[in-house]
Amino acid sequence: MLDDTLKTQLASYLERLREPVQLIASLDEREASAEMRELIEEIAALHPMVQARFDGNDARKPSFQITRAGSDMGVRFAAIPMGHEFTSLVLALLQAGGHPPKLEAEVIEQIQSLEGDFAFETYMSLTCHNCPDVVQALNLMAVLNPRIRHVAIDGGLFEAEVTERKIMAVPTIYLNGQPFGSGRMEIGEILAKIDTGAAARDAAKLAKKDVFDVLIVGGGPAGAAAAVYAARKGIKTGIVAERFGGQTLDTLGIENYISVLETQGPKFAAALEAHARHYDVDIMNGQRVEKLEPSLQPGGTTTLTLANGAQLKGKTVILSTGARWRNVNVPGEAEYRNKGVAYCPHCDGPLFKGKKVAVIGGGNSGVEAAIDRRAWSTTSR
Ligand SMILES: Cc1cc2nc3c(=O)[nH]c(=O)nc-3n(C[C@H](O)[C@H](O)[C@H](O)COP(=O)(O)OP(=O)(O)OC[C@H]3O[C@@H](n4cnc5c(N)ncnc54)[C@H](O)[C@@H]3O)c2cc1C
Structure with missing residues (x-):
């Protein structure tokens, strides 16, 4: 899974580990499970402080938890985090291993003092460039507060879930089984939504x-x-x-x-x-x-x-309030936003594979979107 360059880079990052880390995989018979096993074994072979286990029993398979040995951190990937998510994997390993996050002390304290149980699920794709920010923010929150759990789910690996939940844009985030948000979000935005006292304090x-x-x-x-x-x-x-x-x-x-x-x-x-x-x-x-x-x-x-x-x-x-997405104001546009109406072909494209897609707008971005995904059957206007 990892080529020699990536192995060398990862090995040097892992030198920053301060505490042992465990990768606990829940696997099944799928080909993706074999790939995940290979990736986890390769990572564990790079540093003695990383231990691989294959006795996980999470319902979502394949998936793996990253936790500090002796703890139960809620960081999980139901994905083989390569592509844009490789950085998320590296950060999760380091943060679980005690490497200090780049976050203001005040925000760390805010996360640690959150009351309640928060189970986040993020649907993402490995080609989405907005997804890693969300994945990394929620992973870090899960490292800092054991009552926060987060799983990053590759929509391509869990198509049945994606269909059942009618997910048509990534990242799409669920909290405790309910839609929470979609699109790029930073820790501050997530905290503003879940920390009910934050607005008054601000x-x-x-x-x-x-x-x-x-x-x-x-x-x-x-x-x-x-x-x-x-x-x-x-x-x-x-x-x-x-x-x-x-x-x-x-x-x-x-x-x-x-x-x-x-x-x-x-x-x-x-x-x-x-x-x-x-x-x-x-x-x-x-x-x-x-x-x-x-x-x-x-x-x-x-x-x-x-x-x-x-x-x-x-x-x-x-x-200097800038610009926002321009809507075409057709019936249903608002209701179907992120449920079929998408604004980032690069991110959401994989979810529309094999489907008929209309691109609205004929500027450079529109044309790029139309030719970008050759897998689509595309109508452009
Ligand atoms: C996908 C994409 C790719 C792009 N690529 C390029 C590129 O390669 N090169 C290039 O030159 N340009 C590119 N652009 C364009 C470039 O990003 C914009 O021209 C630039 O960001 C405009 O800057 P701005 O400060 O005017 O406004 P914006 O970047 O739109 O910022 C507006 C600010 O106002 C805030 N705001 C708005 N309303 C309120 C309110 N009521 N209260 C408080 N805050 C508010 C927003 O939160 C934001 O902080 C790209 C844009 C996009 C979307």
Whole structure:
């Protein structure tokens, strides 16, 4: 399963393990089970702190749990995590083995103190570039809190489930057997949905902020650039954004950012954030602005009201709220979103294999989508 280069890379990552890790597989007679066994044996052979077991009895087969020896961590792959998910596998191994996650202490504490039992299931495909973020976020949450369980399911391996649950877009997330969300999500967004007290706590914290000299709504490249320019003048600058990074988070390859030959959307978004934070920009992420009231007095302040009820004030407010998917507004579009109406051919394409697909839009992305999946019988208009 692993070629020599991957084995060498993985072996060097595994040097970071601090505690023994177990991979416990639940297998059946399928060919995929034999592949999973091979992968697990290869990983275990790379480091003495990784132990392979094949006596798991999970209902989903093939699948394997990753856990710290002596614990029962809820990290599971019902998938052979190669392709885009290989990084998720490496991170899960390291985090289960005690390697510290790159996450603010405050967020770690928030995850660890979550009350309740959370069983997450993420349906993904190995070609989806938005899926690893969700898989990695939920795996990390499961490493940090034993009451959180997460299984990443390759839809291609569990077609009956995908059909039964009518899943037509990845990633699609279930929580405790009910639909929870779909599309790329970060830990902050997941926490905002399950930590019921979080909105009130955020609102209380935000309400204490002083007036900003420059307050920017939107954390895409435009908002981040405005913030860096303002903050470099030494003035008090804040960004309030529903999703810091904006559209770049949904982008894989970026090849036209001058001076950077090639980068990837999430990496680019992380660099935007680091740049803004370097100049002490106050980034208030995961916050939606619902109302803007400009001052009627010259030199007065503009008030922004957020979805959680908190108010922020700025002497100057810059709106850089960017763009969203454009809908065609045909009947059924909203109802069938992610149930047949998809926005990412690269991610969701495998779920439509062998089906008739109509591509709406004839720009470069539309044409690319139409020719990308030769396995489809495609009608383009
Ligand atoms: C799949 C894809 C691939 C792309 N590839 C490339 C590429 O290769 N090269 C290239 O140059 N461009 C590419 N683009 C386009 C590029 O990403 C956008 O042009 C760029 O992100 C626009 O930046 P922006 O800051 O104006 O807005 P956006 O990135 O859209 O950001 C908007 C920000 O505003 C926030 N926001 C909106 N409403 C509110 C509200 N009410 N309250 C709080 N916050 C709010 C959002 O959460 C977000 O943070 C791509 C886009 C997509 C979707």
